[in-house]
Amino acid sequence: MTTHRQPRLAARREALYAWAFVAPSLIGFLVFFAVPSVRGLLMSFTDWDLLRPAKFVGVANYVRLFGDADFRHALKVTAYYVLMNIPIQTMLALGLAVMMDKFSKSTVIRGILVLPWLLPNIVVALIWLWLLDPTMGFLNQIIMGLGFQRQPFLGSIDQAMPTIAAINIWRHAGYTAILIYAGLQTIPKELYEAAAIDGANERQMFFGITIPLLRPVLVFVLVTTIIGSFQIFDTIAITTKGGPVDATRVVYWYIYEYAFVRFKMGYATTISVALFAILITITFIQMRYFNANSSDLD
Amino acid sequence: MRSRINALAFALMVITSMLLVACGAKAPAAEPTKAPDAAAATEAPAATEAPAATAAPAAEAVTIRYGLWDGNQQPAYEACAAAFTKTNPNITVKVEQAGWGDYWNGVQTGMVSDTAPDVFTNHLAKYPEFASKQQLVDLKPFIDRDGVDTKQYLAGLADLWGRDGKTYGLPKDWDTIAVVYNQDMLDKAGVTVDELNSAEWNAKDGGSFGQIIKKLTLDSNGKNALDKAFDKTKVVQYGFIPGGGGGAYGQTQWSHWAVSNGFKFNDGLYATKYYYDDPKLAETIQWYANLNLVDGVAPALADIKSLGANALFTGGKGALTTDGSWMIGAYTKDTKFKVGFARLPKGPEGRKSMFNGLADSIWVGSKHQEESWQWLKFASSPACENIVGSYGVVFPAIQSGVDAALAAYKAKGLDVSAFTAQATEANGTFLFPVTDHASEIGPIMDALMDSIMLGQKTAAAGLKEGNDQVNALFK
Structure with a gap:
């Protein structure tokens, strides 16, 4: 009899422990994520203006969203940024990681690489804002010193977004490289030795061994950086505020503008819900397409 | 796979919730200094009941x-x-x-x-x-x-x-608004303050004020903008520094030009219709934008936005600008050259300043x-x-x-009569356009004015578009 009850008791106790360990993050999740998300969803069906009580307006906000040319423009601008930011940043990071792996395991170099990432975003944006200033900026002094025309950078419709992308590549490439570098350490060295014995060259080894075995890490890096990239906000808030005109009015800035400049909190949450749907779709496709959960090492 | 997806769903939820958390949890940061609770007794007595003595x-x-x-x-x-x-x-x-x-x-x-x-x-x-x-x-x-x-x-x-x-x-x-000038630059170009004070302006060619602006613009060869050999790609001193696009009201930027050209924003307090599509405004704004786009006598919008007209002026990049009386200190304090304030030029409808x-x-x-x-x-x-x-x-x-x-x-040695004379002159001022929907009119007109200043849109087309969007807010 007792032998029967023992394992059940133990199992129950184990479950209790499990809940105890999960509780802190579960409570945090409920309070800070789940409840606000549901509230946000509800808010998107209202005309809340922050100060007066909200009125239910049905799907009016969503109807408006579908006809909103500015929203489409914001999506386009955001996509433009992501497409500039992610490929260059990832390739740069991959190159840096492979070089670190090959030539130097020095923690000092790794430390230097993540340094830009350690700076607060606001500081990074401010530093570059000053360096890139059209009239007084250090970079323009160099450009003029070399005999070229000074450039408006953040002040020009054509250059603003590439400039912001460059700033964020500078900030994140090192950190991304460290992530990939950690992934590289999991690839068994014997594989490279075996390939070398078989007469494979560096290029073949890189594309035949490194990339396939790095896939789960690369997918993780891509998923997180793409989400982060869609969330571009602080650099823009400091440097261009969505301008010049609407050249850098990305979705996040658009949401902010509706919520805190125009006081249309209902419509602002509608845009956030749409962004949420877009991001979850993109992520799902990525996970499916790259088969992220299985490793070729198994 | 499952757990990864869950983790992601979780991460994604963070994104949407950030916004909400941000707007819902500001309370503890700046708790006002409250008097003890006992003060509740004195709280907000109905105004009409409380006699003055209490x-x-x-x-x-x-x-x-x-x-x-x-x-x-x-x-x-x-x-x-x-x-x-x-x-x-x-x-x-x-x-x-x-x-x-x-x-x-x-x-x-x-x-x-x-x-x-x-x-x-x-x-x-x-x-x-x-x-x-x-x-x-x-x-x-x-x-x-x-x-x-x-x-x-x-x-x-x-x-x-x-x-x-x-x-x-x-x-x-x-x-009120007045013209701010750099005395050294006027002296070098041989422009007197009297000339500036009696200047006239129109939207077609800038009038005599436009001529003064050109005279005060210098390229790196020392040629001014009236000279045929003037090279507008190598300007070292601008004749005029605009305050930027100016958005919906152009208070210090273009409202004085536009109104002295016969433009009015709307029909008065709490009007429900704006007249941004008025051709008189369009020709004014086009003149204003062309100072940089065509004539090269004003800095580009990018330069103005980065530092602000005030910093460009006190940094000695240009000879004239227009600004409000609250900025007097910012122009005169610690500036390395003598700064003065002149009357706005006389437009077709006289001198007009926004009175805010x-x-x-x-x-x-x-x-x-x-x-x-x-x-x-x-x-x-x-x-x-x-x-x-x-x-x-x-x-x-x-x-x-x-x-x-x-x-x-x-006592500070400043002559600010240009501002006060404007305020006391008969019909010298117009009031700030007060209407509903200002928080939405702002972003619409900001972007449009900037696109005109950058030469992306003509003033006529841009202002028509802006006017439609603004007036749609009142429907």
Whole structure:
């Protein structure tokens, strides 16, 4: 009899422990994520203006969203940024990681690489804002010193977004490289030795061994950086505020503008819900397409 | 796979919730200094019932938070606050200052999270929205009870703050626009101040003012813009520094040009239709944009946006600009050359400046509305406005304060008559266009004006588009 009850008791106790360990993050999740998300969803069906009580307006906000040319423009601008930011940043990071792996395991170099990432975003944006200033900026002094025309950078419709992308590549490439570098350490060295014995060259080894075995890490890096990239906000808030005109009015800035400049909190949450749907779709496709959960090492 | 997806769903939820958390959890950050709970007894007595005599001596100690955005005025209002506390020992006024952008963010989020200042400096572009959202205390009952004479303020200022029989602010100061010039550059080009003061302007070719601008623009070969050999790609000194696109009102940027050309924004207080598609505005704005785009006598919008017209001017990049009277200090303090203020040029309809005024309002969420009113009444009275005037940073809304300000400017060796002459000239001013939907008109017109300044759109096409969008808000 007792032998029967023992394992059940133990199992129950184990479950209790499990809940105890999960509780802190579960409570945090409920309070800070789940409840606000549901509230946000509800808010998107209202005309809340922050100060007066909200009125239910049905799907009016969503109807408006579908006809909103500015929203489409914001999506386009955001996509433009992501497409500039992610490929260059990832390739740069991959190159840096492979070089670190090959030539130097020095923690000092790794430390230097993540340094830009350690700076607060606001500081990074401010530093570059000053360096890139059209009239007084250090970079323009160099450009003029070399005999070229000074450039408006953040002040020009054509250059603003590439400039912001460059700033964020500078900030994140090192950190991304460290992530990939950690992934590289999991690839068994014997594989490279075996390939070398078989007469494979560096290029073949890189594309035949490194990339396939790095896939789960690369997918993780891509998923997180793409989400982060869609969330571009602080650099823009400091440097261009969505301008010049609407050249850098990305979705996040658009949401902010509706919520805190125009006081249309209902419509602002509608845009956030749409962004949420877009991001979850993109992520799902990525996970499916790259088969992220299985490793070729198994 | 499952757990990874869950983790991602979780991560994605973070994104949407961030926004919500951000707007819902501001409360503890800036807890106002509250008097002890016992003060509840003095809380907001219905204004009409409270006789003037009970304006609370011997009451509980109360701290009133007072918000303003102009850092130059902070010492003046701190002096006022000290004088106020001397006669009202139970009320302390804490002056809180933040720059324009942060100030309004703070006031707005403060209203939501119950931490807005009790009394705050209000702006004509902002107050109608606060009033319509029931965030401002109607001052009319207080004014009637205490017999405040609203005629003591300069003409028209008090009227701007009322709607439907209610009053949302008492005037504290006013401002006009004038031309700011760099004396050294004028001297080198042989342009006299008299020439500048008597200049005429039109939207076709800029008139004699346009000629002065050209004369004051120099390229790296020392040729001015009137010279055939002038190279507009190598300008070292601009004749004119525009204040930027100017957005919906162009207060310091283009409103004076446009109105002196016969343009009007709308049909007056709380109008429901704007006339941004007026060809008179279009030709004005095109002239204004072409200073850079065609003539090369003004810096590009990118340069202006990065530093601001004021910094470009005090940095010696250009000879002339237009700006408001509240900026006098910013142009003259620590500037390496002599700066002067000249009259706006005479346009086809004469000289016209926007006449804008600020006022103090009481937030409806204030726990100490009676004390807030006492402070507001004092701040808009001759006693305080004379103190503010004596600091010489702004023109108070009462004539005696203006006189104090003029004396203070004179003591600093500044001739600011260009601003005051504009204000007193018959038909020399027009009022700030006060309407609903200002917070939405702003972003629409900001982007459009910038696109015109950058040459992306012609003024006629851009303004037509803007006008349609703006007027659609009123439907």
